[in-house]
Amino acid sequence: MRRSQALAGLRRYQEEPRVKRRLAKAVRRQGRARLRDYGGIGRPVLFVPSLINPPYILDLMPGRSLMRWIAEQGFHALLLDWGEPQAEDHALGVRGHVERILMPLMRRLEEPPVLVGYCLGGTMSIAAAMGAPSAGVAAIAAPWRFDGYGEARTNMAALWDAAQPACEQLGLVPMEVLQTGFWKLDPARTIAKYEAFAGMDDEAAAMFVAMEDWANRGAPLTYAAGAELFTQLLLANAPGTGTWEVAGRTIDPATLPCPAVEFVSLGDRIVPAATAMGLDNRHDLGAGHVGMIIGSRAREQLWEPLRDWLNALP
Template identity: 40%
Template sequence: MTEPDPARARAALEGALQADRALIAGIAAYRADPYVREMRDPPAVWEEGESRLLDYGGSGPPVVFVPSLINRAYILDLMEGGSMLRWLAGQGAHPYLLDWGWPGEVERGFSLTDYIAGRLERALAAIEGPVVLAGYCMGGLLALAAALRLPEKVSALALLATPWDFHAADPAISRRVGEAMPAMEAVMRFSSTLPIDALNALFTLVDPHGVGAKYRDFAGQQKNSARARRFVAMEDWLADGVPLAAPVAREALGGWYGANTTAQGRWRVAGLAVDPARLEMPVFCAIPERDRLVPAVSARPLAALVKHAKVIEPRAGHIGMIAGTHAQTALWQPFADWLQGLC
């Protein structure tokens, strides 16, 4: 039996202590930061229940952005100098943002079909003529289903960090998310939603090391740098979550994650199978290489099923591609170039 090496053991212990100190320092620095988001929402051109369609102006083709139901919509309009939508409005596009809002009494009974075939389609009807539909993360799946249902309304589709094969990266982890849903039933019966804390716990299963790594990195940043400012803004957005209607939680977490219904061809909206191979319109697919929440191996199968796909794979993460310090070169400009090519 090999004798333990005391020097190696001390080095390992010191490394662990250093990592812990950096984690604590990063969290403390974030909590002490005085940043407050001061962006004002543009006017709404449509409202229903808790949802609004925000108009960012501009002179060009209408582009409707569909965010996730889990997080706030303003990640696409995060801060001064960090707003994809305000930047696009100055680049020959006319962006709109569908802000789903907080699930109220009505929305708590919604299924994905209610959101897609109901609220999303009625929001699109408020805009005259055809639109480009752009979905981010979970919103990409909602946009995909709507585009298949409304080919006469949706002229082109953008899928930004959109998952498809939920078992491609680590099927065991995805199944654990699905298997956790029965334990959440008591919580969901209380409020008819899956609360924010429960959602955060489930998504920690998907990326268990991500939280520690980002705060350790933040500990070493210059706190007045653009990168640090953007980090704090993005962390504030992540902390400002939204509960998920119970029927949506069962379908998305139990179905998409647990049973992989998307890649298995078993996900249906209002009875219609969501089959990307049926799309005849141009499709823009942005698949960030460093995405841990939606790994590239989950998003690539969706792009491969689409006939007329323009695919980019920027060296960015899930949120950084949308709102990071290099988002303009990673996503905004390539997306604007694609939009101009549609004309």
């Protein structure tokens, strides 16, 4: 019964109509990356998404767009779109994306921005704030102590061992490799969510489709970024052990030269709470990895506390 219900949900997902979405206009470029301007008057707030999955989770649909809401709260909202890597970018690692894309874009702004990083983008934002002028940094569901993944790291290591030779030849790590890793974190949930989707009303179904399309899409990682993510961050736990270096600096959140805050989801399966940095200024949320950004309680749990923190910055 459950299998047939899940298959019915999968068929419905495949057949549901899609709404074409457009991100805000790009106002600057740095290599393949684009800086998208969502308007607003005030201090620049630069949102940094993960290298994994598209950036539009921060601007998903009307009423569920953190970018557009922040722009209405008295801030100049900017979104970093990492773009589509090519095989010739194979040598650009995670740290290279910070050094050659994020930090140069920060320096090109008229005043130091506040960085708001989501998922791996939060990890990278901490590193960028150590090396380029920043008015503050907020990390949302950002992994830092990668040993907090526990036994899941064994599965991730096996996945990388199997995929690494082909990825090295391609110069890229396809999204399918990363998606397999996410599925391994909670395989039963994949079945359960499609089972539930089969009986959703139209409004809930539209949200589900938008979220799933986002989760199932994304540009590949450069080979160097994938190798650094799997070997140095996930398996060696370089950030958590104080051995991760970016732009010639060892990255230690305790020595940030600007105010910092982290938002941690206690129900996150993708970035478990055990991987958090442990900043003094920490907000715990009762939402999942994606729900904290676009869920029905996202405004109450994340958007408004983030706005209040931004307003309190000197």
